[in-house]
Amino acid sequence: MELKKTANRRIGSRTLQFASPVAIKAWATVAGRKENEGKLTGQYDYVFEENRLGQKSWERAEQRLQQSALELALEKAGLSFHHLSYYMGGDLLNQIVATSYTARMTDVPYIGLYGACSSLAEGMIVGGCMLDGGYGERVAVCTSSHHDAAEQQLRYPTEMGVQRTLSAQWTVTGSGAYILEPGRGEWSILQAIPGKIVDRGISNSSDMGSAMAAAAIDTISCWIEDTELLDDVDYIVTGDLGKIGYEICKKQLIQRGYAVDGKYFDCGMEIYHAEQQDVHAGGSGCGCSAVVLGAGFLPQMKADVENRKRGKTTCRLLYVGTGALLSPVTVQQGESIPGIAHGVLIEYSPTDLQEV
Amino acid sequence: MGRQDERLEEELALLREEHAHLVSQRVLAEGTSEQEHYDRLLQKNEIQCARIQEQLNQDYQQSAKVVMPKPPIVRNVWHAFLVGGMICTAGQIVILLMQELYGMDFRSASGIASVTVVIVTAILTGIGVYDEIGRFGGAGSMVPISGFSNSIVSAALEWKASGMIYGIGAKIFTIAGPVILYGTMASVFLGLVYYLLQ
Numbered sequence: 001m002e003l004k005k006t007a008n009r010r011i012g013s014r015t016l017q018f019a020s021p022v023a024i025k026a027w028a029t030v031a032g033r034k035e036n037e038g039k040l041t042g043q044y045d046y047v048f049e050e051n052r053l054g055q056k057s058w059e060r061a062e063q064r065l066q067q068s069a070l071e072l073a074l075e076k077a078g079l080s081f082h083h084l085s086y087y088m089g090g091d092l093l094n095q096i097v098a099t100s101y102t103a104r105m106t107d108v109p110y111i112g113l114y115g116a117c118s119s120l121a122e123g124m125i126v127g128g129c130m131l132d133g134g135y136g137e138r139v140a141v142c143t144s145s146h147h148d149a150a151e152q153q154l155r156y157p158t159e160m161g162v163q164r165t166l167s168a169q170w171t172v173t174g175s176g177a178y179i180l181e182p183g184r185g186e187w188s189i190l191q192a193i194p195g196k197i198v199d200r201g202i203s204n205s206s207d208m209g210s211a212m213a214a215a216a217i218d219t220i221s222c223w224i225e226d227t228e229l230l231d232d233v234d235y236i237v238t239g240d241l242g243k244i245g246y247e248i249c250k251k252q253l254i255q256r257g258y259a260v261d262g263k264y265f266d267c268g269m270e271i272y273h274a275e276q277q278d279v280h281a282g283g284s285g286c287g288c289s290a291v292v293l294g295a296g297f298l299p300q301m302k303a304d305v306e307n308r309k310r311g312k313t314t315c316r317l318l319y320v321g322t323g324a325l326l327s328p329v330t331v332q333q334g335e336s337i338p339g340i341a342h343g344v345l346i347e348y349s350p351t352d353l354q355e356v
Numbered sequence: 357m358g359r360q361d362e363r364l365e366e367e368l369a370l371l372r373e374e375h376a377h378l379v380s381q382r383v384l385a386e387g388t389s390e391q392e393h394y395d396r397l398l399q400k401n402e403i404q405c406a407r408i409q410e411q412l413n414q415d416y417q418q419s420a421k422v423v424m425p426k427p428p429i430v431r432n433v434w435h436a437f438l439v440g441g442m443i444c445t446a447g448q449i450v451i452l453l454m455q456e457l458y459g460m461d462f463r464s465a466s467g468i469a470s471v472t473v474v475i476v477t478a479i480l481t482g483i484g485v486y487d488e489i490g491r492f493g494g495a496g497s498m499v500p501i502s503g504f505s506n507s508i509v510s511a512a513l514e515w516k517a518s519g520m521i522y523g524i525g526a527k528i529f530t531i532a533g534p535v536i537l538y539g540t541m542a543s544v545f546l547g548l549v550y551y552l553l554q
Contacts, residue, residue: 059517156531157511157514158510159481159506159513160490161481161486161497162498163432163491165427166426166427167424167425200416200417201410201416202417210420244424248423278491
C-alpha cells in the first residue's frame with residue numbers, strides 16, 4: 001500500500017474522510033425479551049428470555065450479553081479472537097466493567113471507550129482511523145447496556161415501585177458487536193465526524209433526550225455544512241434521543257434550513273412500541289443504537305437497494321450516536337448534563353456492482 | 357432562532373479565546389501593578405461568557421419545553437386514589453378483625469395492621485409484583501407504609517450481590533434513610549412544640 005497524504009483526509013471544519021473505506025464485515029445483536037417484543041421482533045441474532053442470564057448480578061449479566069454479541073459476530077465472519085487486532089467498546093457500568101471483563105477473555109489489545117450511549121459511534125471512529133491508518137487488520141467494536149444494571153446504578157432498585165416521568169427513557173437490554181476491516185465491503189464506513197460537548201443547561205436526569213439533542217443538532221449541522229451531502233444521504237439516524245429529543249432535533253434542523261424530513265429517524269423510537277410497552281419516550285443506552293442499527297437499519301439499507309427504492313444502487317446512512325455524559329453524583333449536585341454526538345457515514349453497495 | 361444561536365456560539369468561542377489570553381497575561385503580571393487590571397478584565401470576560409451561555413440555555417430550553425409531554429394528572433390521581441385506598445382499606449380490615457376476634461384495643465390492632473402491610477409488601481416485592489403495582493399506582497403505593505417496606509426490601513435485593521456488609525448492610529436504607537432521618541427529626545421537633553404548648 002502506498003503512503004497517502006494526510007492533509008486531505010479532512011473535509012470542512014471537522015469531518016474525517018477515510019482515505020479508503022472501512023468495511024463493516026459482520027455484526028451481531030443480542031437483546032432481552034422486552035426488546036424482542038418491540039418493533040424488531042425476530043430480527044436479533046439471539047434473545048435472552050431471562051433478564052439475569054443465569055448470573056448472580058446484573059453486572060455479570062451485562063458482561064454475558066456483550067460476550068455473546070462478540071462471539072456471534074466473530075462466528076458470522078468465520079473468525080476467532082486471535083484474528084482481531086484490537087477490541088474496542090464501552091458500556092454504562094461504572095468504569096466500563098462489562099467491556100473490560102469481556103476484553104479480559106479475548107486476549108487481544110483492548111481500547112476501552114466511554115462516550116455513554118455514543119460509545120458505538122466513538123468506537124467506529126477510533127477503529128476506522130486505526131484501520132485506515134494501517135495499524136491493524138481487524139477491529140471489533142462492541143457496546144452493551146442492561147436495563148436493570150443501569151437502573152440499579154443510576155436510578156432506583158429494580159424492584160422498587162416507582163412511576164417514571166414521561167420524558168424518561170427505557171434502558172435497552174442488549175448488545176451489538178461490529179467487526180471492521182480495511183477496504184470496501186457491502187457495508188462500509190466512508191466518513192466520520194467526532195462530536196463536541198454541547199451543554200444547554202438541562203439538569204433533569206430523566207430528560208436526557210433534550211440534553212443530547214443539542215449535541216446531535218450541532219454534529220448533524222456541522223456534517224451537512226462540511227460535506228454538502230445532505231441530498232445524497234438516505235437516512236440520518238440518531239442513537240437514543242427518544243421522542244422528545246427527536247422532536248427538538250428535527251424541529252431545529254428544519255429551522256436551520258436542512259430538509260431532513262422523511263429521512264431522519266431515531267433508534268430510541270424504533271425499538272419499542274412506546275404505548276403498549278410503557279417505555280414513555282423510547283429506548284436508550286449503549287445497547288440501543290447498537291442493536292437497532294444491526295437488527296434494523298443496516299439490513300434495511302440492503303433491502304432498499306435490492307428493491308430499487310429511490311432508484312439507487314447504493315444507500316447511505318449517517319449514524320449519529322448520542323451520549324449524555326453525566327454521573328449520578330454530579331446530577332445530585334445539580335450540575336447540568338453535557339451532551340455529545342459522534343457521527344459516521346455508512347454506505348451499502350452490493351458487491352457485484354463494486355469496481356475492484 | 358437557529359441562526360441567532362450560531363452567532364452567540366461564535367461570540368462565546370471568541371470570548372473563551374480571549375479568556376485564555378488574559379489568563380496568561382495575568383500570570384505574567386503576577387505581583388506587579390497590572391495584576392488588578394487583568395483580574396478585572398478576567399472577571400468581566402467571565403460574566404459575559406456566563407450571560408451568553410445563559411441566553412443559549414434559555415433559548416434551547418424554551419424550544420424543549422414546547423415538545424415536553426404533560427403528565428396525565430387526572431388519570432394518575434385516580435390510579436393513586438384506587439391503589440392507596442385499597443391498601444388502606446386492607447389495613448382497616450385487619451384492624452377491625454383484630455378488634456372483633458381478639459378484643460384488642462385500637463393502638464395494638466393498628467400496630468398489627470402496619471406490620472401486616474409491611475410483611476405482605478415485602479413478599480410482593482420479593483416475587484416481583486410490587487414494582488408493577490407501583491408503576492400503576494404511583495404515589496398511592498408510595499405514601500402508605502407499604503412504600504417504605506418496598507423501598508427497603510428492593511434495595512436489599514438489589515445490592516445482595518455486593519455482600520452482607522457493603523451490599524445489604526450499607527445500601528438497605530439508601531431510599532428509606534432520608535425518611536427515617538427527617539421523620540425522626542420532625543417528630544422530635546413536634547414533640548417539643550407539643551410540650552411547650554401544654
